[in-house]
Amino acid sequence: MKALTIKQKRKLRRVSVERAPRLSVIRPTKLGFRISVRLHDGQTPDDYLRVLDKLSHAWKVHSVRLASWKPGKVTLVATLADPLRQVSVPVLSDGLLRVRVGLLDTGAPFTIDFRAVPHWLSVGATQSGKSNLANALIVGLAPQPVALVGFDLKGGVEFTLYEARMSALATERSECAVLLADLVGIIRDRMAVCRQYRVKNIWRLPEHVRPVPIVVLVDEVAELFLMADPKSEKEEVAAVATRLLRIAQLGRAFGIYLKVCGQRVGSDLGPGVTALRAQLTGRICHMVNDEETAKMALGDMDSGALAAARKISPAEPGTAIVIGSEGRWHRMRSVHVTEEQAEAAAATYAALAPTWADLMLGVRPADDLDAGEVNDFSDADTDSDAEVYV
Numbered sequence: 071m072k073a074l075t076i077k078q079k080r081k082l083r084r085v086s087v088e089r090a091p092r093l094s095v096i097r098p099t100k101l102g103f104r105i106s107v108r109l110h111d112g113q114t115p116d117d118y119l120r121v122l123d124k125l126s127h128a129w130k131v132h133s134v135r136l137a138s139w140k141p142g143k144v145t146l147v148a149t150l151a152d153p154l155r156q157v158s159v160p161v162l163s164d165g166l167l168r169v170r171v172g173l174l175d176t177g178a179p180f181t182i183d184f185r186a187v188p189h190w191l192s193v194g195a196t197q198s199g200k201s202n203l204a205n206a207l208i209v210g211l212a213p214q215p216v217a218l219v220g221f222d223l224k225g226g227v228e229f230t231l232y233e234a235r236m237s238a239l240a241t242e243r244s245e246c247a248v249l250l251a252d253l254v255g256i257i258r259d260r261m262a263v264c265r266q267y268r269v270k271n272i273w274r275l276p277e278h279v280r281p282v283p284i285v286v287l288v289d290e291v292a293e294l295f296l297m298a299d300p301k302s303e304k305e306e307v308a309a310v311a312t313r314l315l316r317i318a319q320l321g322r323a324f325g326i327y328l329k330v331c332g333q334r335v336g337s338d339l340g341p342g343v344t345a346l347r348a349q350l351t352g353r354i355c356h357m358v359n360d361e362e363t364a365k366m367a368l369g370d371m372d373s374g375a376l377a378a379a380r381k382i383s384p385a386e387p388g389t390a391i392v393i394g395s396e397g398r399w400h401r402m403r404s405v406h407v408t409e410e411q412a413e414a415a416a417a418t419y420a421a422l423a424p425t426w427a428d429l430m431l432g433v434r435p436a437d438d439l440d441a442g443e444v445n446d447f448s449d450a451d452t453d454s455d456a457e458v459y460v
């Protein structure tokens with residue numbers, strides 16, 4: 071038999087004998103340290119993903135994350151103490167339709183940027199911090215040249231305080247149905263303008279004809295879908311679902327953006343919910359009561375994201391797992407913004423709110439809107455998408 075070369079002998083020895091991780095030097099970071107590990111033959115980054123929790127206990131640090139991997143190598147980032155224990159930065163209006171609403175556990179800002187990610191879904195159990203985040207957004211958007219529209223299905227208790235800065239506010243489903251129809255009408259009108267100028271979206275229109283962007287805030291989306299009496303409410307719910315979905319599908323190009331809040335956004339709520347959820351690509355998962363809800367919010371993010379969501383405690387309201395433009399997950403905590411602060415911002419910038427009549431100028435009335443809708447859910451099977459998480 072041919073003798074082994076020295077290289078082959080070394081490799082064989084490594085495979086059979088070497089067990090300890092091959093670590094690089096420890097590099098300090100602002101919040102802890104970073105270390106690279108060369109993988110042994112047969113190891114994969116998943117082997118490290120599975121033991122991150124054990125590592126954080128062994129190293130006595132707040133958390134360990136797998137920051138990146140190259141073939142044969144992973145980089146681990148350890149954070150010594152929870153950087154989100156106290157978020158002391160203010161809300162920052164960071165450009166048109168961009169608001170820094172919190173901090174990530176890397177110490178980086180968490181910015182909701184509607185131009186980059188047009189539609190957001192924010193879920194969480196009661197008292198988890200959903201309204202606080204909406205307050206932060208209102209404080210950040212109020213000074214900007216944008217229109218705010220509220221759908222407050224909690225009978226108006228959430229957004230009435232901010233009505234001064236809102237161009238429209240609906241507090242009951244029937245009002246929502248009309249307002250959504252108007253918004254679809256606005257989209258249709260903006261489409262016509264874009265067609266006329268041969269551009270694909272409002273941002274390419276000449277400035278003097280470019281319409282004002284509209285941010286739509288929805289609180290307790292489930293109320294839009296729940297039916298006490300299916301017989302009499304089915305039609306209205308189907309119309310609302312269809313219009314909301316159309317706005318989510320078409321809004322981005324025509325300057326209409328959504329931030330949808332709810333305790334749960336499962337397909338059991340009704341037809342169209344899964345399709346709507348798929349369009350809301352910005353995800354914010356606050357503390358939740360069950361794994362299912364976290365899965366619905368975070369989709370097929372790695373198991374680390376779900377575990378991190380399940381670990382959020384009631385003692386840290388405003389903390390959430392977020393997925394933004396680059397599709398990776400982070401732990402985030404929002405800036406604490408009281409109702410009074412948001413109300414004061416709304417009052418201060420009330421004059422910047424375009425009237426609904428201004429926004430509807432030239433828009434055809436919403437009579438024939440639902441004829442030929444692309445997605446009509448009135449007869450759809452509620453359970454057909456029960457297992458699909460996006």
Ligand SMILES: Nc1ncnc2c1ncn2[C@@H]1O[C@H](COP(=O)(O)OP(=O)(O)OP(=O)(O)O)[C@@H](O)[C@H]1O
Nearest residue numbers: 195196197198199200201202387388403404405406
């Ligand atoms: N980032 C934060 N920092 C500190 N406190 C916070 C933060 N976010 C929320 N809170 C506090 O936690 C409590 C609950 O927050 P919030 O009202 O936003 O919850 P919610 O999810 O909207 O609840 P509900 O579903 O009942 O409307 C409030 O007292 C709020 O001030």
Ligand SMILES: [Mg+2]
Nearest residue numbers: 200201202228
């Ligand atoms: Mg709330």
